[in-house]
Amino acid sequence: MADPLLQVVDLFCERDDRVLFNNLNFSVFPGEILQVEGQNGSGKTTLLRILSGLSRHFEGEILWRGVSVTEQAERFRRELLYFGHNAGVKAVLTPEENLAWYAALDTDIDLQHIPKALNAVGLKGFEDVPCHMLSAGQNRRVSLARLYLSRAPLWILDEPFTAIDKKGVAAKEALLLEHAARGGTVLLTTHHELDLSRHVRRINLDELSGT
Amino acid sequence: MSETKLQPLAELQQIENADYRPGKIFIATLKRELQLALRRRSDLVNPLIFFLMVATLFPLGVSPEPTILATLAPGVVWVAALLSTLLAMDSMFRSDYEDGSLEQILLSPQPLFVVVLGKVLAHWMMTGLPLTLMAPLIAVMLFLPAEGMSGLMLSLLIGTPTLSLVGAIGAALTVGLRKGGVLISLLVLPLYIPVLIFGTAAVEAAVTSLPLAGHLALLGALLALGIALAPIAIAAALRISVSG
Numbered sequence: 001m002a003d004p005l006l007q008v009v010d011l012f013c014e015r016d017d018r019v020l021f022n023n024l025n026f027s028v029f030p031g032e033i034l035q036v037e038g039q040n041g042s043g044k045t046t047l048l049r050i051l052s053g054l055s056r057h058f059e060g061e062i063l064w065r066g067v068s069v070t071e072q073a074e075r076f077r078r079e080l081l082y083f084g085h086n087a088g089v090k091a092v093l094t095p096e097e098n099l100a101w102y103a104a105l106d107t108d109i110d111l112q113h114i115p116k117a118l119n120a121v122g123l124k125g126f127e128d129v130p131c132h133m134l135s136a137g138q139n140r141r142v143s144l145a146r147l148y149l150s151r152a153p154l155w156i157l158d159e160p161f162t163a164i165d166k167k168g169v170a171a172k173e174a175l176l177l178e179h180a181a182r183g184g185t186v187l188l189t190t191h192h193e194l195d196l197s198r199h200v201r202r203i204n205l206d207e208l209s210g211t
Numbered sequence: 212m213s214e215t216k217l218q219p220l221a222e223l224q225q226i227e228n229a230d231y232r233p234g235k236i237f238i239a240t241l242k243r244e245l246q247l248a249l250r251r252r253s254d255l256v257n258p259l260i261f262f263l264m265v266a267t268l269f270p271l272g273v274s275p276e277p278t279i280l281a282t283l284a285p286g287v288v289w290v291a292a293l294l295s296t297l298l299a300m301d302s303m304f305r306s307d308y309e310d311g312s313l314e315q316i317l318l319s320p321q322p323l324f325v326v327v328l329g330k331v332l333a334h335w336m337m338t339g340l341p342l343t344l345m346a347p348l349i350a351v352m353l354f355l356p357a358e359g360m361s362g363l364m365l366s367l368l369i370g371t372p373t374l375s376l377v378g379a380i381g382a383a384l385t386v387g388l389r390k391g392g393v394l395i396s397l398l399v400l401p402l403y404i405p406v407l408i409f410g411t412a413a414v415e416a417a418v419t420s421l422p423l424a425g426h427l428a429l430l431g432a433l434l435a436l437g438i439a440l441a442p443i444a445i446a447a448a449l450r451i452s453v454s455g
Contacts, residue, residue: 054314056454078320086311092250097243101312104239105319130250153223183223 003066004029005154005185006051011060013046020046024060026203030153033176033186033196038205044189045085045158047205051187052082052156064154078108081152083160087143091132095123095142098131099149108151117148122168137163147175155179157188170195233325240329247306248337254302258295258338259345265291266349277354284353285363285414291349292342292367293374293403299338300378300395303330304386304449313386317453323446331379331442332372339371355418362417366410369430376434376441377402383448387455406433 004027011024020043028034036044049055051062053069053076062069064076089098095118103109118127121141131139140163147155155176161169173196176186180199194200248255269287270280307313316326346367347360355363381399388394413426 052318054317054453056450074320077318080318082314082318084311084314086309086314088311088315090247090306090310090312092247093243097246101239101243102315104236104243105315105321107320151223 002030004063005065006187007063007066008051009061009063011047011050011058011062013043013050013058015043015046015057021205028185028187030183030185031180033180033188033200035194035200035202036187036189036205037202038189042205044205048082048156048158048187048189049084052080053077054082078106079152079154081146081150081155083143083146083155083157085158087140089131089139089142092130094128094130095134095145096127098142099145102146102149106150106152109149113149114145117145118142120148120171121145137165137168140164141168144172147172147179153184155184155186155188157186157190159189159191161190161192233322236321237325237329240326241333244330244333245336248333254299255337258299259341261298262291262295262342262345263349265294266352269353281354281356284350284355285359285411285418287353288346288349288355288363289367289370289407289411289414292339292346292371293407295342296338296371296374296378297396297399297403299334300375300382300399301385301392303334303379303382304452305382308386308452313449313453317450323449324442327379327442327445327449328438331375331445334379335372335375339367339375343367343371355414358420359414359418362414362423365423365427366413366430369427369434370406370410373406373430373434373437374403376437376445377406380441380444380448383445383452385452386449387452406430409433 006028008024008026012022013020024047026034036047038044046055050058053073064072064079069076089095090101093101096114099114099117100111103111103114115127118124121144123138123141123145126134126138131142134142140160144160144164160172164172169192173194176188177196177199179186266287269283273279273283304313307316317323319326343364346363350360350363378395378399381395384398385392385394409426409429413423413430416423416426
């Protein structure tokens with residue numbers, strides 16, 4: 001088997017005197033989709049924020065391609081796409097301008113692909129409409145268009161399907177599978193019933209939380 | 212809404228072709244911030260109105276006597292400029308923090324130093340620069356002698372960017388808090404004092420026809436120090452705020 005892309009060793013996190021997880025160990029291999037499960041408040045978002053490098057309130061080690069993330073923060077960020085609770089869409093900018101800003105932040109994105117990506121998320125014809133005129137779901141779609149643009153191997157998606165209609169979810173699931181097929185990795189949390197169950201490995205945080 | 216068929220995804224990236232141009236992301240940041248500011252005009256006018264209001268109310272409150280106002284003018288203009296910069300400071304990272312754009316900026320491989328510098332420059336162009344341009348008008352209203360104008364303009368031009376840089380540190384530290392407004396003032400005001408002292412001193416020197424190069428040089432030194440060090444502090448403060 002290939003080397004793991006992401007390795008988590010002895011992860012410990014505590015929040016407000018409550019242990020969210022202790023001794024958490026897992027590895028993610030290329031081509032895998034990993035779903036983090038747990039009740040509300042079990043620390044799913046916290047885990048994803050720790051793995052992406054946003055939160056530093058943890059003990060333990062995170063290895064990316066066998067090297068600690070803290071030693072190669074820049075390289076890790078190049079290979080990461082993080083999709084957070086807040087979609088990161090500016091309300092006063094148009095979808096096209098929002099994505100152009102992402103392209104500026106991530107030099108691997110080709111500006112030429114933006115119209116195609118907007119088309120793929122079903123926002124054709126809305127390119128020039130300020131995002132505050134769009135619906136909640138459409139705003140999420142603007143951010144999800146990044147998935148079509150990104151060439152990063154690791155996707156960390158926190159509730160990507162919130163406010164997305166059924167058809168849209170199906171399209172995104174197909175996209176996740178395609179990403180896995182090209183050797184990428186997905187870590188996600190979702191309360192949607194995924195159609196991908198055969199392909200998904202799960203981690204349940206409820207069983208891990210101690211006192 | 213129709214979902215079209217997926218186009219094939221691009222190949223995963225090759226790590227070797229790292230292509231960093233700090234200038235490019237700096238320009239992109241500047242462009243984005245100016246675009247954002249121009250679409251939220253009310254935020255833009257707010258500090259200017261405040262500036263104008265202070266200057267208009269002052270003669271009403273103190274005395275309309277030109278000689279008294281002329282002696283007070285350098286200080287009043289500078290204090291008003293300082294407070295209106297402070298007023299605009301809280302919004303600097305707030306909206307980015309709330310809609311999640313800030314997380315994306317922190318997670319991008321681009322150097323945070325450069326992005327932050329671009330944001331501060333854009334912020335200054337939207338507050339400090341208009342204040343500087345408006346200052347002569349207010350100085351005339353306060354009967355500042357004409358000889359003082361050059362000193363006022365120059366000191367504000369060099370001084371206000373420092374105010375933006377230092378204020379941004381406070382804004383970055385408090386962006387994670389629900390109500391950071393008051394805390395920013397407490398954190399930042401002590402650091403504003405040197406700028407205020409040298410700024411007003413430059414105007415006074417200009418009014419009395421003394422050389423003002425020394426004061427301006429000190430303001431310039433503060434600005435150079437700010438440009439070199441403040442973005443590092445802002446970047447670190449943002450990481451702490453988002454991590455919390």
